[in-house]
Amino acid sequence: MNTINRRILIIDDNRAIHDDFRKILCPARLSNSALNAMEDALFGNAEPDIEMDAYEISSAYQGVDAVKLISDAASAGQPFAMAFVDVRMPPGMDGVETIRSIWEHAPSTQVVICSAYSDYSWEEIIAKLGQSDRLLILRKPFDTVEVQQLASNLTAKWSRQQGESYTA
Amino acid sequence: MPTPASSGLSSPSGFAYSRERFQQYVEDALAFARTLGATDAAAEVSEGVGLSVSVRKGEVENVERNRDKSMGITVYVGQRRGNASTSDFSRAALEQTVRAAHDIARFTAEDPAAGLPETEDMALGAASQPDLDLFHPWAIDAEAAMQLALRCESAALAVDRRITNSEGAGVSAQQSHFYAGNSRGFGRKEAQRQLEELHRKLLETTRQAGMAEVATGVLHNVGNVLNSVNVSATVLAESVRNTKASSISRVVELLEINKADLPGLFAQGGKGQMLPDYLATLSQQIAAEQKMRLSELSQLTKNIAHIKDIVAMQQNYAKITGIMELYPARSLLDEAVQLATADNKRDGVALEVACPANCPDVYVDRHKVMQILINLLTNARQAMYEQSPKGRIISVTITHNADKVRISVRDNGSGISPENLTLIFNHGFTTKKTGHGFGLHSSANSAKEMGGQLFAESEGMGHGSTFNLELPIRNPASTTAVAQTSTP
Numbered sequence A: 001m002n003t004i005n006r007r008i009l010i011i012d013d014n015r016a017i018h019d020d021f022r023k024i025l026c027p028a029r030l031s032n033s034a035l036n037a038m039e040d041a042l043f044g045n046a047e048p049d050i051e052m053d054a055y056e057i058s059s060a061y062q063g064v065d066a067v068k069l070i071s072d073a074a075s076a077g078q079p080f081a082m083a084f085v086d087v088r089m090p091p092g093m094d095g096v097e098t099i100r101s102i103w104e105h106a107p108s109t110q111v112v113i114c115s116a117y118s119d120y121s122w123e124e125i126i127a128k129l130g131q132s133d134r135l136l137i138l139r140k141p142f143d144t145v146e147v148q149q150l151a152s153n154l155t156a157k158w159s160r161q162q163g164e165s166y167t168a
Numbered sequence B: 001m002p003t004p005a006s007s008g009l010s011s012p013s014g015f016a017y018s019r020e021r022f023q024q025y026v027e028d029a030l031a032f033a034r035t036l037g038a039t040d041a042a043a044e045v046s047e048g049v050g051l052s053v054s055v056r057k058g059e060v061e062n063v064e065r066n067r068d069k070s071m072g073i074t075v076y077v078g079q080r081r082g083n084a085s086t087s088d089f090s091r092a093a094l095e096q097t098v099r100a101a102h103d104i105a106r107f108t109a110e111d112p113a114a115g116l117p118e119t120e121d122m123a124l125g126a127a128s129q130p131d132l133d134l135f136h137p138w139a140i141d142a143e144a145a146m147q148l149a150l151r152c153e154s155a156a157l158a159v160d161r162r163i164t165n166s167e168g169a170g171v172s173a174q175q176s177h178f179y180a181g182n183s184r185g186f187g188r189k190e191a192q193r194q195l196e197e198l199h200r201k202l203l204e205t206t207r208q209a210g211m212a213e214v215a216t217g218v219l220h221n222v223g224n225v226l227n228s229v230n231v232s233a234t235v236l237a238e239s240v241r242n243t244k245a246s247s248i249s250r251v252v253e254l255l256e257i258n259k260a261d262l263p264g265l266f267a268q269g270g271k272g273q274m275l276p277d278y279l280a281t282l283s284q285q286i287a288a289e290q291k292m293r294l295s296e297l298s299q300l301t302k303n304i305a306h307i308k309d310i311v312a313m314q315q316n317y318a319k320i321t322g323i324m325e326l327y328p329a330r331s332l333l334d335e336a337v338q339l340a341t342a343d344n345k346r347d348g349v350a351l352e353v354a355c356p357a358n359c360p361d362v363y364v365d366r367h368k369v370m371q372i373l374i375n376l377l378t379n380a381r382q383a384m385y386e387q388s389p390k391g392r393i394i395s396v397t398i399t400h401n402a403d404k405v406r407i408s409v410r411d412n413g414s415g416i417s418p419e420n421l422t423l424i425f426n427h428g429f430t431t432k433k434t435g436h437g438f439g440l441h442s443s444a445n446s447a448k449e450m451g452g453q454l455f456a457e458s459e460g461m462g463h464g465s466t467f468n469l470e471l472p473i474r475n476p477a478s479t480t481a482v483a484q485t486s487t488p
Helices: A015-025 A033-043 A063-075 A095-105 A122-129 A144-165 B019-036 B091-107 B142-157 B188-241 B244-257 B259-266 B271-319 B329-340 B366-383 B439-449
Strands: A007-011 A056-060 A082-086 A110-115 A135-139 B040-056 B059-077 B080-086 B169-182 B324-328 B350-354 B361-365 B393-400 B404-411 B453-457 B465-472
Touching: A007 A015, A007 A063, A007 A144, A015 A056, A015 A144, A015 B188, A033 B244, A033 B271, A056 A063, A063 A082, A063 A095, A082 A095, A082 A144, A095 A110, A095 A122, A110 A144, A122 A135, A135 A144, A144 B188, B019 B040, B019 B059, B019 B091, B019 B169, B040 B142, B059 B091, B059 B142, B080 B091, B142 B169, B188 B271, B244 B259, B244 B271, B259 B271, B324 B329, B324 B366, B329 B350, B329 B361, B329 B366, B329 B393, B329 B404, B361 B366, B361 B465, B366 B393, B366 B404, B366 B439, B366 B465, B439 B453, B439 B465
Parallel strands: A007 A056, A007 A082, A082 A110, A110 A135, B350 B393
Antiparallel strands: B040 B059, B040 B169, B059 B080, B324 B361, B393 B404, B404 B465, B453 B465
């Protein structure tokens, strides 16, 4: 049985967005196990903690850095399962160019392209990247649950597709 | 310049098309090929007229007049070549032919040998077009030609009595002219005219592009900030939903149930013994929750204020266009700084502003000044990409004299080589990988339009550069000076 590769790369020129992703994917847990144990003794049937997937989040603020991280990770045998990529990242490569380059180095990387407004139409993205089952589009401002589900599903998808060839 | 293969086209002839007309067709075809995306193109248009007469045994057998015309176009797309021709010179047919050649070019295999000769190998200009003395028109009509042919045959028959038959004699006069041109050595003048027209159009669109760029920037910024707002709100909602504060009601419930025997609850071995510890831990937990929420709320408030600023700035900016009015130079600068320096922090760029307290107002189109300043500030930031982040400083200095205010934007970035100091204001000149090269150009133009000027200073490559925007203090058109108000 393979474990799931939960390494995710966030690619956005805006640092605040990286914080947003971390808040969503790695929420600060205030849970206090001592408190929960006492509640169990006092009131019985304490609410069980919801098991959250634990992601390994890395950050890149420019396309070039992202491509380097991706290819380094792949050659180190620690590949990223997925990346969230912003469309607009001045001054360097834009998101679409970055994705194309990422796929040259690590074709199996699942990608969610994020945009605050439409720099590219869907047709233009498809024209540049080709029709692909590795690509999803997320509109900013994004829904936190959507981000959680994307992360959960796409990391699982990546790991399933790697099949026997990958063991975390 | 064109390279006509035959000169003397102006001589009286039976041609239906003038040289100018042909030149026009060739220019049109080449221009159209360029709009389709051809890298190079060559066109040739020709016309021929002629007469031929044949006689045999003293009888006229055949009188034939011919008139033909043709236009051939070769289109290059990189190393691919396509060719098509037409005998219909209408605009529609011409375009269709160019399109056909272009289509063929797109789908043929690349040929490393395909292409036009280099410009320096071509005969350019009238001086390099010698008269090859190839055109000798013969204005002969059919009657004269028949007579000549008959005379010719009879002369042959008369040579010897034994000659009794002939295969006939013929007279033929043909003339043609053609005009050839290609995209390398051709129609400099026309290209120049088109460039100027394009330039005018670009000036118009630059203004709109500037607006769009600001609007796009605003959208992007608001979009990102809104994202953080949304996440903060969700985190807060989550935290409130899962708060441990609700546990207090469970304590109350426990006490309620044991109301009749509270001492029993707190007796040795009773649940009550755990309550003090539990309440202490609970209050710590609630305090921690509270702290987290406060920090999230303060981020939220900050971000909302940020959005408000961006929107207010955009509204101010969008409101006034094309009106010349008096404005404090400092406030124009401050607004431009707000709009243009969002990325400064990321790039580690420090901004210093020096402005005298008694600086007079400038008489300007606020829209134009904003555009120029945004452009200068953005350029300054981008000029320092090569620089280590530590030393990236933009310093803006405002100075003035009796009739103008000068805003100097200095960066310590890559600098400008002396030969580029004026070139940078040329249309289409850019040293940026993704630049259009019309930012500084249109900035210099709008500065001039307002009665000011924009010029650059640099001690050379690696020594940073200073862009000086000079703006008039009073309306240059009015004879009376506008009363000056000082910057608050």
